Amino acid sequence: xxxxxxxxxKCRAEVQKEELNFDWKAPIPFEDDALSDLCAxxxxxxLKEYVEAVSNNxxxxxxxxxxxxxxxxSVALQKKTFVKVSDTYLEPLNLYLLxxxxxxxxxTANINMFRNVILKYEEETINKSEFGKSPQYIVNDTTxxxxxxxxxxxxxxxxxxxxxxxxxxxxxxxYTKGITNIDVLLKGWxxxxxxxxxxxxxxxxxxxxxxxxxxxxxxxxxxxxxxEFVESGFLDRFLYFSKEIKLEDRIKRPVPITxxxxxxYEKLIFDLLKIKDQHFLxxxxxxxxxxxxxxxxxxxxxxxxxDLFDCIGWASKLAGHTLRIAGLFQMIEHRGYYNEIDYSTxxxxxxxxxxxxxxAKNALCNYSFFQKKQIRKSQVVWLAIKKMNTPYFTQTEIxxxxxxxxxxxxxxxCLLELIEHQFISEPIVIGTxxxxxQYYVNPKALP
Numbered sequence: 001x002x003x004x005x006x007x008x009x010k011c012r013a014e015v016q017k018e019e020l021n022f023d024w025k026a027p028i029p030f031e032d033d034a035l036s037d038l039c040a041x042x043x044x045x046x047l048k049e050y051v052e053a054v055s056n057n058x059x060x061x062x063x064x065x066x067x068x069x070x071x072x073x074s075v076a077l078q079k080k081t082f083v084k085v086s087d088t089y090l091e092p093l094n095l096y097l098l099x100x101x102x103x104x105x106x107x108t109a110n111i112n113m114f115r116n117v118i119l120k121y122e123e124e125t126i127n128k129s130e131f132g133k134s135p136q137y138i139v140n141d142t143t144x145x146x147x148x149x150x151x152x153x154x155x156x157x158x159x160x161x162x163x164x165x166x167x168x169x170x171x172x173x174x175y176t177k178g179i180t181n182i183d184v185l186l187k188g189w190x191x192x193x194x195x196x197x198x199x200x201x202x203x204x205x206x207x208x209x210x211x212x213x214x215x216x217x218x219x220x221x222x223x224x225x226x227x228e229f230v231e232s233g234f235l236d237r238f239l240y241f242s243k244e245i246k247l248e249d250r251i252k253r254p255v256p257i258t259x260x261x262x263x264x265y266e267k268l269i270f271d272l273l274k275i276k277d278q279h280f281l282x283x284x285x286x287x288x289x290x291x292x293x294x295x296x297x298x299x300x301x302x303x304x305x306x307d308l309f310d311c312i313g314w315a316s317k318l319a320g321h322t323l324r325i326a327g328l329f330q331m332i333e334h335r336g337y338y339n340e341i342d343y344s345t346x347x348x349x350x351x352x353x354x355x356x357x358x359x360a361k362n363a364l365c366n367y368s369f370f371q372k373k374q375i376r377k378s379q380v381v382w383l384a385i386k387k388m389n390t391p392y393f394t395q396t397e398i399x400x401x402x403x404x405x406x407x408x409x410x411x412x413x414c415l416l417e418l419i420e421h422q423f424i425s426e427p428i429v430i431g432t433x434x435x436x437x438q439y440y441v442n443p444k445a446l447p
Contacts, residue, residue, distance in 0.1 A: 022425060022440060022442075024422075024442050024443060024444050025422055025442075025444070026422075026444050027421055027422045027423045027442055027444060027445040028420075028421040028422055029421070030375050030378070030379060030421065034243075034244060035242055035243055035358055035359055035362055036243075036355070036358070037061045037062050037063050037243050038061070038062050038063035038066050038241065038352065038355050038356070039062065039351075039352070039355065040052050040055075040062045040065070040066070042329075042348040042349075042351050042352045043066070043069075043329070043332075043348075044329050044332040044333045044345075044348075045333075046261070046264035046265060046268060047069055047073075047265070047268065047332050049261055049264070050065075050069070050257075050261055050262070050264065050265035051065035051066055051068075051069055052065075053255075053257040053258070053261045054068070054110065054113045054114075054257065056254075056255040056257075057113075057254045057255055057256065057257050058106045058109055058110055058113070058254065059106075059245070059249040059250065059252045059254070060105065060106050060109075060110050060245065060249075061241075061243040061245065063099070063241040063243055063359075064099055064101070064105075064107075064110045064214070064241065064243075065110065065113075065114075066241075066352075067097045067099050067212060067214070067239070067241055068110055068111055068113060068114035068115070068212070068214075069114055070095050070097060070212075070239075070325075070328065071095070071097055071111075071114060071115070071159065071161050071210055071212035072114045072115065072117060072118055072269050073093070073269070073272065073328045073331070073332070074093060074094045074095045074097075074159070074210040074212075074328070075094075075118055075137050075138060075159035075161075075210045076118075076269055076272035076273045076275075077093045077094075077272055077275075077327075077328070077331055078092060078093060078094035078157050078159075078208040078209070078210055079092065079094075079155070079156065079157045079191065079208040080275060080276075080277070080278050080279065081093045081275075081278070081279045081280075081281065081327060081331060081336075082278070082279070082280050082281065082327070083280075083281045083282075083283070083323040083324065083326065083327040083341070084280040084281065084282055085283065085288075085323065090280070091320050091323040091324055091327070092190060092191060092208060092324070093324050093327045093328055093331070094157075094188075094189070094208050094209060094210045094324075095210060095211075095212075095239060095321075095324060096189060096209075096210075096211040096212075096237045096238040096239070097211065097212040097213070097238065097239050097241075098211075098212075098213050098214075098215070098220075098238045098239070098240050098241075098363075099213075099214040099215075099240075099241045099242065100215065100216070100217050100219070100220050100240065100241070100242040100363065101214060101215075101216065101242060101243070101245075102216065102217065102244065102245075103216060104245075104250070105245050107163045107214040107215070108163040110214065111161060111162075111163045111212075111214055115138065115161050117265065117266050117269045117270070118137050118138055118159070118269065118273070119138070120266070121137070121269070121270055121273050122134060122135075122136065122137055135154045135155065136150065136153070136154050136158070137154070137158070137159055137273075138158070138159035138160070138161050138210075139158065139159070139160055140160070140161060140162040140163075140164075140167075141160075141162055141164070141166050141167050141170065142160065142167065142170070143170055143171075144170075144171055144180065144181065144182065144184055144185070147160075147184060148184055148196065148205075148207075151184070151188075151205055151207045151209075152203065152205060156191075156205050156206055156207050156208060157207070157208040157209070158188075158207075158208075158209055158210075159209070159210040159211075159212075160209065160210065160211045160212070160213075161210070161211075161212045161213075162212070162213050162214075162215075163213075163214050163215070164213075164215060165213060165215035165216065165219030165222070167213060168213065168215075168219060168222065168223055169222070171185065172222070172226050172228075172229070180228065182228060182229070182232060182234060184207055184209075185209065185211075185234055186232055186233070186234060186237075187206075187207055188207040188208060188209030188211075189209065189237045191206045191207065191208050192206065192207075193205075193206055194206070194207065211238075217242075220363060223235060224364070233313050235313075235314075235364065236311075236313035236314040236316070236317055236364075237317065238314075239321060239356055239359075239360070240356070240359045240360045240362070240363040240364070241356070241359050242359060242362065242363065268332065268335075271335050272331060272335065275335075275336050277336075279331075279336050279339055280339065281327050281330055281331075281339045281340070281341055282339060282340050282341065283340070283341050283346070284340050284341060284342045284343060286342075286343040287326075287341050287342055287343045287345070287346040290343060290346050290347060290350065291319070291322065291323065291326075291346055291350070294319065294322065294350050294353075295319040298315055298318055298319055301315065302315050302316065307361075308357070308361075310361070310364075310365040311360060311361055311364045311365050314360050314364055318353060318357070321353060321356075322346075322349050322350055322353040323349075325349040325352055325353060326341050326345055326346050326348075326349035327341070329341075329345045329348060329349055330345055333345070374413065374414075374417065375417070377406060377410060377413075377414050378413075378414040378417040378418055378421075380402075380405065380406070380414075381398065381402065381411060381414040381415065381418065382414075382418055382423055384398060384401050384402055385398060385418075385423075385424070385441060386446065388401065390441070391440060391441055391443070392438055392439060392440045392441065393438070393439055393441070394430075394436045394437060394438050394439075395411075395412075395415070395427070395436070395437040395438075395439070396436060396437075398411060398415070399411050415427075415439065419439075422442055422445075423441070423442055423445045424439045424440065424441055424442060425439055425440040425441075425442070426439075427439055428440075
């Protein structure tokens with residue numbers, strides 16, 4: 001016990017008697033809502049090997065590597081490869097991707113491992129060009145007006161790959177006093193028609209965009225609080241990934257990537273970038289049945305009693321996203337020489353899509369990126385309480401102990417969290433002249 005002569009010890013003794021009457025129950029553990037990593041086993045060769053090699057080199061989650069690879073594949077294949085489900089239903093292969101990672105998770109290094117091959121292809125194409133020009137494939141930040149110009153100059157397709165969230169803030173009206181029109185972002189997901197009024201002419205485009213942003217949790221909070229992004233369905237167009245990187249992974253030494261592995265990945269992306277003709281991928285009968293069953297399952301889960309009801313907009317696009325993933329897998333394996341997606345390829349795409357569901361729910365429904373911070377702080381307070389080695393403590397005592405770690409207002413929130421999880425008792429006012437707020441520690445929460 002930490003002694004404080006200002007306490008009315010007589011009143012404290014009286015309160016101690018009540019301790020024997022506490023109906024202590026086992027504390028409710030802080031829920032381990034850590035998201036699982038994605039599985040590289042669903043990826044075709046040579047992408048599987050390269051994604052695993054990058055993960056082992058940087059000691060970053062497999063999911064970061066998969067999203068980085070998907071962004072490069074999407075840039076290489078957008079507007080020229082489609083999954084043809086029927087005469088009236090074509091699904092393009094471009095993707096919108098968002099990874100939400102804490103600071104220090106090597107977001108830039110991870111993106112560079114997958115983006116640099118596209119920059120290399122651009123440079124080599126320029127060197128071979130008679131006029132020293134070549135199509136531009138990617139940018140890392142752009143205003144919407146500049147993006148439209150890029151699309152017009154580059155066959156109506158563009159990739160936006162960034163390790164920062166600045167693009168989102170620009171698109172939300174940072175430089176236009178909050179006034180913004182995100183039609184090009186909405187239409188760019190599926191090549192929708194846009195008619196532009198220019199000074200000297202009318203311009204018609206059907207844009208295809210790839211967006212991959214790897215950023216910090218506060219950017220997601222900004223996005224979710226942006227009414228236009230939410231109500232327009234812009235956020236529903238993204239696939240999401242997040243995974244905490246633990247200390248033991250952050251301090252591991254890098255495992256070198258073999259040159260052969262790098263060469264195979266580079267050749268894959270180069271081969272896909274060089275494809276000029278449009279390809280229309282079809283589904284084998286059993287692959288279609290498998291996809292249709294998955295689509296039907298999603299519909300049931302979108303009902304008010306289903307687990308996808310709270311993210312119904314995103315779930316409505318999941319079957320289409322699955323087709324896009326299957327199309328990417330098909331192009332990796334066959335590079336345009338065989339266009340029928342078989343059962344195995346579709347099964348791998350569905351398996352990966354199922355793994356992505358918790359990440360989307362976490363981002364769009366649970367807001368647990370922000371809850372996690374509160375839980376971590378509550379765990380810090382609980383650790384400090386245990387170190388005090390006393391059956392009870394006052395709010396002043398714990399505030400003094402943690403004064404260099406967090407403000408008193410946050411400590412109060414953490415104490416409420418600990419009460420809710422039954423680690424400590426409800427606050428009790430003790431003393432007459434010098435009143436204090438005291439808490440009892442649940443003995444069942446101690447070792």
